[in-house]
């Protein structure tokens with residue numbers, strides 16, 4: 175049942191940013207004073223952010239692993255447990271339970287829809303999607319194209335880290351046919367989750383402003399555990415995990 179809900183969700187929403195393709199901006203070769211001035215400004219801002227990064231956090235911390243379509247991973251090894259019947263990495267059971275309890279206490283019970291998904295399962299969803307499109311009369315090329323738009327590429331889904339959790343305000347979820355839709359952020363309960371996630375060490379992973387950096391469209395339900403200090407910093411400065419880890423790497427290489 176959970177599986178069919180997830181599959182339905184996968185079919186209905188874009189889990190992979192469609193054509194966001196390349197993360198590098200199309201840098202033109204302007205050598206005007208204004209452009210070099212703005213480059214300096216950007217660099218100064220970046221230096222300032224680096225100097226303010228939380229102490230003791232490293233880019234190599236297991237909570238900060240980046241998995242996306244540009245950084246694919248084979249199956250990772252870690253201990254697993256369940257929360258509300260959903261499998262997650264054991265290390266997030268405590269913060270995730272606290273997050274869900276916090277929402278309930280605030281008057282906004284939430285449903286944990288999805289947590290850990292194995293690479294094998296991602297492959298299954300992928301090939302099932304291709305088969306479905308082909309059965310609908312699409313050519314192999316069309317089926318692949320459509321699948322790429324709506325299904326995370328195998329080995330490229332953050333759900334394999336066990337640190338990601340799709341969480342929906344229960345009332346909204348139940349009254350919208352158990353769909354994962356970005357418009358759920360209109361519900362007060364979903365807004366509560368987004369606002370308070372950092373208090374429990376989670377961030378809303380795929381923000382509206384971060385689509386270029388993450389390669390994934392806005393998702394108002396996908397939360398990612400990164401630890402409290404990192405979650406607070408990322409939220410305060412509106413950074414994606416990709417951008418945050420890049421800053422951490424810069425700090426580390428400057429120290430060498």
Ligand SMILES: [Zn+2]
Pocket residue numbers: 288333338339340395396397
């Ligand atoms: Zn998700």
